[in-house]
Amino acid sequence: MMRRLLLVALLVLSPLAVQAQEAGESPAEAISDEIFGPRVPTDYAFGAFQRGYFLTALELALPRAEQGDAAAQTLIAELYAKGLGVAQNDQRAAGWYQLAANAGDPLATFELALYYQDGIGVPKNRARAADLFRKAADAGYLPAKYNLALLHVEGVYASPSLATAAALMKEAADAELAEAQYDYGSMLIEGAGIAPDPVEGARYIGLAAEQNLIAAQIDYATLLYLGQGVDQNVEEAARWYGIAAEAGNAVAQNRYAKLLAAGEGVALNLEDAAMWRALSRRQGLSDPSLDRLLVSIPAEDLARAEERARFWPSTPPQMANVPDTPEVDLSAGEASSLPAPTDAEQSPATGAAPQDP
Numbered sequence: 001m002m003r004r005l006l007l008v009a010l011l012v013l014s015p016l017a018v019q020a021q022e023a024g025e026s027p028a029e030a031i032s033d034e035i036f037g038p039r040v041p042t043d044y045a046f047g048a049f050q051r052g053y054f055l056t057a058l059e060l061a062l063p064r065a066e067q068g069d070a071a072a073q074t075l076i077a078e079l080y081a082k083g084l085g086v087a088q089n090d091q092r093a094a095g096w097y098q099l100a101a102n103a104g105d106p107l108a109t110f111e112l113a114l115y116y117q118d119g120i121g122v123p124k125n126r127a128r129a130a131d132l133f134r135k136a137a138d139a140g141y142l143p144a145k146y147n148l149a150l151l152h153v154e155g156v157y158a159s160p161s162l163a164t165a166a167a168l169m170k171e172a173a174d175a176e177l178a179e180a181q182y183d184y185g186s187m188l189i190e191g192a193g194i195a196p197d198p199v200e201g202a203r204y205i206g207l208a209a210e211q212n213l214i215a216a217q218i219d220y221a222t223l224l225y226l227g228q229g230v231d232q233n234v235e236e237a238a239r240w241y242g243i244a245a246e247a248g249n250a251v252a253q254n255r256y257a258k259l260l261a262a263g264e265g266v267a268l269n270l271e272d273a274a275m276w277r278a279l280s281r282r283q284g285l286s287d288p289s290l291d292r293l294l295v296s297i298p299a300e301d302l303a304r305a306e307e308r309a310r311f312w313p314s315t316p317p318q319m320a321n322v323p324d325t326p327e328v329d330l331s332a333g334e335a336s337s338l339p340a341p342t343d344a345e346q347s348p349a350t351g352a353a354p355q356d357p
Contacts, residue, residue, distance in 0.1 A: 062076065070105035090115070091122075094112065109132050110147075113133045130158055146183075161193070176211070181213075182215060189201035217244040236265075254277070258293060271301040273293070278309035278310075
């Protein structure tokens with residue numbers, strides 16, 4: 001009601017009404033656009049796509065695509081590329097991406113570049129891919145700038161220039177593209193194409209870690225552990241290693257296991273350490289130094305750790321409903337006759353062999 005009264009008043013008082021009449025436009029529409037901004041035509045095909053009505057989206061987009069509508073052509077390409085509502089068909093997807101790219105759609109140009117780079121639906125042609133990446137980047141499409149930066153680093157299908165790569169990478173990183181944040185952070189740390197800045201490099205890698213990029217989480221954990229570019233914080237390092245380990249990364253599982261076995265940055269827990277060791281071994285990563293840290297683990301705890309690893313990330317059925325074992329206060333009774341795994345004489349660092357109980 002308030003909007004209608006406002007428009008009526010402006011129709012009487014505003015010179016926009018006179019200008020609209022002289023231009024042959026509706027005064028109400030002209031004033032409404034001035035106050036609330038121009039109206040965007042409703043894209044029913046994209047709306048159907050967002051709601052998962054893929055066949056409806058195809059039906060609505062097809063007439064527009066046949067008339068040269070680049071957005072509709074890209075939408076159809078996406079349907080065929082991902083097999084949404086239709087049989088997945090790389091050749092048809094590439095054809096629609098090509099039409100949309102010819103019409104200047106940056107997303108279609110970028111996707112077509114990826115197809116030529118990997119030989120999906122079209123013959124593999126990295127020179128053609130580089131040209132398409134460049135066109136999409138020139139149109140302002142940030143993922144294309146990232147890929148173009150990688151080509152400049154490679155220096156085969158684009159001019160070899162680390163400085164150009166760093167500039168493009170920064171644009172994509174500042175637009176919060178996680179991969180670009182990670183790579184630009186690495187370039188800053190190494191001084192590749194840009195003046196070295198370990199502090200700013202660590203910051204960018206941390207931003208990528210926050211976006212769940214596993215490689216960034218591992219590197220950021222290492223920077224925290226070593227205190228490179230950031231204040232040393234072993235507890236935070238352990239936390240990031242743990243996050244990446246939970247995501248299934250073998251390197252993170254191995255490093256998190258070491259911290260658990262040494263009680264460094266996290267509470268000492270040999271059983272958990274043995275479980276993460278088993279998981280990293282499953283992916284082909286063996287580590288004698290970690291084995292030495294776990295030499296004193298009781299056989300029962302080791303067996304339980306191996307069983308947990310076998311069912312990970314689920315809980316073994318026989319352990320799912322077992323209540324927690326109550327803690328026993330040994331201060332009032334007989335002390336345990338077994339040495340604690342953290343006793344100095346039992347530490348692998350001393351070279352002492354574990355005693356036989």
